[in-house]
Amino acid sequence: MGYDEAFDLFNLLDNLPDWLPGYTNAIYQQDWERRFGLDAKDRAALETYARFRQRTSPMARNDEGKRPLADSLFAGSDTRIGDPYTGYFQNAASFSAATEAAIAAQAAGDRELLRRFYARFAPRARALLTGTARFSQQQETLTLELAAPMAAAFAARLRTFYGVEAAPTFHVRFVWWPYSNRTQAKLRGGSIVLFSDQHVQDDWAPIVLHEYAHFLSAGQPAANREALAAAFARLCPSALALPNPLNALEEPLAIYWGQYRFEREVRGKVLSSDSSWYAQPHADRAAKAIAAAFPAERPAPALAVGPLLEAAASVCESRP
Structure with a gap:
């Protein structure tokens, strides 16, 4: 970082x-x-x-x-x-x-x-x-939070979920942009780029973990990705008709981990299902459906064909 x-x-x-x-x-x-x-x-x-x-x-x-x-x-190889x-x-x-x-x-x-x-x-x-x-205050705050033992253990569980134990180094980089009242995060290869003004403070840790989930997702074993995608497409054929099909499964999984489970497992807080977890409506609904099926106080689900995909597909407009 x-x-x-x-x-x-x-x-x-x-x-x-x-x-x-x-x-x-x-x-x-x-x-x-x-x-x-x-x-x-x-x-x-x-x-x-x-x-x-x-x-x-x-x-x-x-x-x-x-x-x-x-x-x-799922996130493609260009994510990495x-x-x-x-x-x-x-x-x-x-x-x-x-x-x-x-x-x-x-x-x-x-x-x-x-x-x-x-x-x-x-x-x-x-x-x-x-x-x-040089974003020194933002870096210090984020470094302390992500270096805490609970956050490090959470990141390890996230790697296990995606089946990529040997994940390469993930860089976090702050860059300036002209907005003085908003921030943004984007993946750029092996880095997450945090766009901010030096005077803006944001809750960066869940943002970083959300993007880290995408980074890990892109490194899933190919056979597993293909099997999951085929099964989900059968459950939710309308997913491919979305303006961005990633909002059907990829984004909900990152929201579920980066926002929902991170808040509960690391911070001991609960995100209200009445609040907005994500700006895109379909992804928000799917993430909440996954959370309802697999509450954060219970063990995380396996990323496999079965109940997890069915929960994400439960909000699809057309299902078999």
């Missing part, structure tokens, strides 16, 4: 063109325009970089309809692998060293456009971030 200056700077610049809405966020460009303005040359440089990322990143592939069933209902270009800036010695390595690995025709992009925007981005704190 920590603050990575090179990654924070890259994150700002990579989001600036908003090249893949949903993966990137338009708030960065909006804030930049308020601070510095954007002239025609700036916009042309942003568009050129956006086209480079759209052309080269696997995150921009449109593989809907070609994805295996298991990757529609992430975007190759981003990888150059994770745990880098410096931003300069990372840009040189990243640029050198690109096709000859892309190297100059990247050099021009960073020369144009990096100095102002660096100056902007220099005025921010």
Whole structure:
């Protein structure tokens, strides 16, 4: 866990063109325009970089309809692998060293456009971030909570649930974003990225455990993932018609563990079923159905074909 200056700077610049809405966020460009303005040359440089990322990143592939069933209902391998270009800036010695390595690995025709992009925007981005704190208070609070014996034991039970005892290192990284009243968390390969302003406090521990559940889910044994997905699709055929099928099973399991069981097992508190556990309605209902079938004061269920999948499927609109 920590603050990575090179990654924070890259994150700002990579989001600036908003090249893949949903993966990137338009708030960065909006804030930049308020601070510095954007002239025609700036916009042309942003568009050129956006086209480079759209052309080269696997995150921009449109593989809907070609994805295996298991990757529609469970977190896919990209949850762990992430975007190759981003990888150059994770745990880098410096931003300069990372840009040189990243640029050198690109096709000859892309190297100059990247050099021009960073020369144009990096100095102002660096100056902007220099005025921010390094999230020291947030890091200290989160580190203490996750290092506690009960939290460590909970993480071990979570690994057992997903059947991935030998999980690789999971990095937690804070990055700045322009919102001063909200936060966000996203998986980026082997890291969870926590988007925040240095003045914002949030309850980060359950957020981290929720995303850790997705990270572990992506590493389930392939045969088990496929069997579970096939069985769940039979129980809940409408799952694949959801705008995001992950909200049928993947998200409810992460909510059940990261929010519901974490609150009970680590903090000794109970989440009210009358409150909202998650913003997406189907995932929220499914997580509560799982919790009703497997209360946190009892042993956790097995991730197997049978009662657990039936509980998640009980909220589906169409069932056999």
